[in-house]
Amino acid sequence: MTMIDQEQLKRWRLILGAASEEKLQSFGAGDGMLDEESRLMDEALAAIYDETSGISADDGSNVGGPRKAGLGPSSPKLAKWLGDIRTFFPPDVVSVIQSDAIERKGLKQLLFEPELLSQSFITEPKKTLFILVSDLYEGGNRKEMIQRLVDMHQAGVKTICLLALSDQGVPSYDDAVAKKLAQYGIPCFGCSPEKLPEFIEGALKGHDLAVLAERVKHGKGM
Structure with a gap:
C-alpha cells in the first residue's frame, strides 16, 4: 500500500x-492507523x-x-x-x-x-446586544466568565444576563455572581417571554439597560 x-x-x-477502524483495517491499513x-x-x-x-x-x-x-x-x-x-x-x-x-x-x-x-457579531461592539441566558451556576472558571462579560461590557457591547426561570416563573440563579455582574454595570434579571421583545426594543433604542431591567422586575411598561 x-x-x-x-x-x-x-x-x-x-x-x-x-467505529470505522475495523472496516478500514480490512483494506490493509494495519493496526497502527493513527x-x-x-x-x-x-x-x-x-x-x-x-x-x-x-x-x-x-x-x-x-x-x-x-x-x-x-x-x-x-x-x-x-x-x-x-x-x-x-x-x-x-x-x-x-x-x-x-x-x-x-x-x-x-x-x-x-x-x-x-x-x-x-466572531463577526462582536466586530462592532457598540452596535451589539449580547444576551446571556443562564442560571449563572457555572461549574467552570467563574472568575474568567465574569471577566469575559466585563470585557465585552467595557468594550461597548450592551451586555445583559437573562436569568433562568423556574416552572413557576421565579428566577433561579447564583445570587453572588449576579450581584458581582451588577457591580460592573451588567444587569441580571428574569424576564417572561412576553416581556422580552419589549426589553430588546428598548435596549436597541439605546435606553439605559439598568433602568429597563428594573422596569421588567416591577412589571412596568417600557
Missing part, C-alpha cells in the same frame, strides 16, 4: 471515527462528535464509551481539550467545534472563549 493510500485511510479514519498526533486529534474530535462517549456538561461522565473522563464544566480535561483543538485546527474551525460542543454537549461556558467572542 502506498504512502498516499495510508494517508487517505488515516483521514477517513479521523472523519468516520473509531500516529500519536493523529490519535490526540481523534480524541479531541470524539469528545464532541462520538455519540457513544456519553460526555455532557451535566455530569462529565463516561457512560458507554471508552474515554476515561468527560468534558463537564468542572473537568480538568476541558482545559486540555481546548488546548488540543487549538493546536490541531485553525481558529475558524476551532469556533465551529466549540459551537458544536455547546449545542451537542451543553458546554455553555465555551461562549466566552476568544474564538467565539471574536
Whole structure:
C-alpha cells in the first residue's frame, strides 16, 4: 500500500471515527492507523462528535464509551481539550467545534472563549446586544466568565444576563455572581417571554439597560 493510500485511510479514519477502524483495517491499513498526533486529534474530535462517549456538561461522565473522563464544566480535561483543538485546527474551525460542543454537549461556558467572542457579531461592539441566558451556576472558571462579560461590557457591547426561570416563573440563579455582574454595570434579571421583545426594543433604542431591567422586575411598561 502506498504512502498516499495510508494517508487517505488515516483521514477517513479521523472523519468516520473509531467505529470505522475495523472496516478500514480490512483494506490493509494495519493496526497502527493513527500516529500519536493523529490519535490526540481523534480524541479531541470524539469528545464532541462520538455519540457513544456519553460526555455532557451535566455530569462529565463516561457512560458507554471508552474515554476515561468527560468534558463537564468542572473537568480538568476541558482545559486540555481546548488546548488540543487549538493546536490541531485553525481558529475558524476551532469556533465551529466549540459551537458544536455547546449545542451537542451543553458546554455553555465555551461562549466566552476568544474564538467565539471574536466572531463577526462582536466586530462592532457598540452596535451589539449580547444576551446571556443562564442560571449563572457555572461549574467552570467563574472568575474568567465574569471577566469575559466585563470585557465585552467595557468594550461597548450592551451586555445583559437573562436569568433562568423556574416552572413557576421565579428566577433561579447564583445570587453572588449576579450581584458581582451588577457591580460592573451588567444587569441580571428574569424576564417572561412576553416581556422580552419589549426589553430588546428598548435596549436597541439605546435606553439605559439598568433602568429597563428594573422596569421588567416591577412589571412596568417600557
